[in-house]
Amino acid sequence: MTDRSISGASHAARKTRHDVTCFRSRATFSAVRRGSSPGCGPANEPPKPSSLPDTATSASPKPPSPSSRPSTGRDAASEPIRRRVICHRRGEAPGPTLLCIASLHGNEPAGTLALERVDAALRAAEVEIERGELVFLIGNLGALAAGKRYLDRDLNRGWSREAIARIRALGPRVSEDLEMLELDDKIEECQQTARGPLLFLDLHTTSAASPPFASVVDQSEARRLSRSLPVPTVLGMDSHLDGTLLEELDAHDFCGIIFEGGQHDEPEAVDHDEAAVWLLLQQLDFLPATPPAAVSRRIAWAHATLSAAAGSLPRLLEIEYRHAIDASCGFHMEPGFRSFEEVEPGQLLGRDRDGEVRSPFAARVLMPLYQAQGDDGFFLVREVD
Numbered sequence: 248m249t250d251r252s253i254s255g256a257s258h259a260a261r262k263t264r265h266d267v268t269c270f271r272s273r274a275t276f277s278a279v280r281r282g283s284s285p286g287c288g289p290a291n292e293p294p295k296p297s298s299l300p301d302t303a304t305s306a307s308p309k310p311p312s313p314s315s316r317p318s319t320g321r322d323a324a325s326e327p328i329r330r331r332v333i334c335h336r337r338g339e340a341p342g343p344t345l346l347c348i349a350s351l352h353g354n355e356p357a358g359t360l361a362l363e364r365v366d367a368a369l370r371a372a373e374v375e376i377e378r379g380e381l382v383f384l385i386g387n388l389g390a391l392a393a394g395k396r397y398l399d400r401d402l403n404r405g406w407s408r409e410a411i412a413r414i415r416a417l418g419p420r421v422s423e424d425l426e427m428l429e430l431d432d433k434i435e436e437c438q439q440t441a442r443g444p445l446l447f448l449d450l451h452t453t454s455a456a457s458p459p460f461a462s463v464v465d466q467s468e469a470r471r472l473s474r475s476l477p478v479p480t481v482l483g484m485d486s487h488l489d490g491t492l493l494e495e496l497d498a499h500d501f502c503g504i505i506f507e508g509g510q511h512d513e514p515e516a517v518d519h520d521e522a523a524v525w526l527l528l529q530q531l532d533f534l535p536a537t538p539p540a541a542v543s544r545r546i547a548w549a550h551a552t553l554s555a556a557a558g559s560l561p562r563l564l565e566i567e568y569r570h571a572i573d574a575s576c577g578f579h580m581e582p583g584f585r586s587f588e589e590v591e592p593g594q595l596l597g598r599d600r601d602g603e604v605r606s607p608f609a610a611r612v613l614m615p616l617y618q619a620q621g622d623d624g625f626f627l628v629r630e631v632d
């Protein structure tokens with residue numbers, strides 16, 4: 248492993264937290280900063296065989312594999328049975344490892360569909376990666392089959408070395424414990440076999456309408472990667488959320504991008520996620536210098552698709568405020584907001600058991616919550632000068 252410019256030890260130091268006073272019609276309060284993930288349905292394509300066998304292992308005893316559980320939310324007969332590893336490619340030359348993870352939230356199928364598309368296109372064009380390793384993983388197999396954000400707990404929460412050690416010692420107790428162990432095994436394997444920088448792409452979608460955007464920690468390597476995608480980049484998510492997969496990956500020296508492709512079940516979200524993958528493959532020199540025409544066309548399509556979707560939005564923004572909620576809040580977002588929509592100071596954004604929730608300042612709203620599960624009511628972002 249060489250050229251790791253990002254240190255996992257730096258993560259804690261990066262976290263800076265500030266109490267934010269939110270303007271309400273009745274009272275002010277200090278926002279509670281507790282974690283969840285950036286926001287993010289069904290899949291109909293047949294499962295693709297992996298290039299390499301899925302070598303994930305986990306503690307024993309363990310509950311049934313998530314992939315073997317029946318769908319609980321939809322017609323199980325119509326749902327394909329998927330495996331954790333969509334593909335694991337290894338180039339002859341050393342180079343970066345790119346770990347792409349989709350559907351960490353099970354109601355976000357777009358990322359899985361996008362990874363399956365890219366894998367199928369590479370196979371159809373008979374393209375092998377030139378260097379490094381390329382790994383496509385599904386995050387929450389059980390929740391994806393059920394079409395739910397999660398079955399027992401949010402899989403984008405509770406990541407820590409201590410938590411994983413505890414689950415390994417006691418055995419997985421709920422569905423997401425097993426998902427977590429299998430993912431952790433694969434992440435560990437990628438770290439051990441890496442012959443270059445460790446990079447990741449975490450694919451999500453949101454409950455609200457949204458143009459595609461990237462979210463990164465404010466580090467040079469992550470910023471460099473995000474600049475290869477012609478979409479807005481949002482900084483600061485890591486300062487507002489605890490226990491995300493991002494922290495786990497950081498602990499394993501991975502650096503990368505959380506990519507939000509759009510609204511959960513919109514076909515465009517699959518396009519956006521797929522486009523992001525193609526552009527990163529190109530940026531990281533995984534593809535041949537002169538790829539087959541079908542691949543070249545896909546890359547041109549990817550750039551045009553993301554550029555058109557992002558339009559004239561600012562290219563760099565930072566999270567200034569997170570409206571944390573829990574089930575007891577009774578929070579409901581006012582209808583009709585979409586990500587990056589500009590809001591005025593005092594503008595009504597939602598309601599909860601205490602009354603109206605208004606914007607504390609002029610900003611753009613990000614990921615307004617329009618689904619039952621989740622503990623981020625909305626974020627407010629501002630352009631970085």
Ligand SMILES: [Zn+2]
Pocket residue numbers: 284285286287351352355451452
């Ligand atoms: Zn998500």
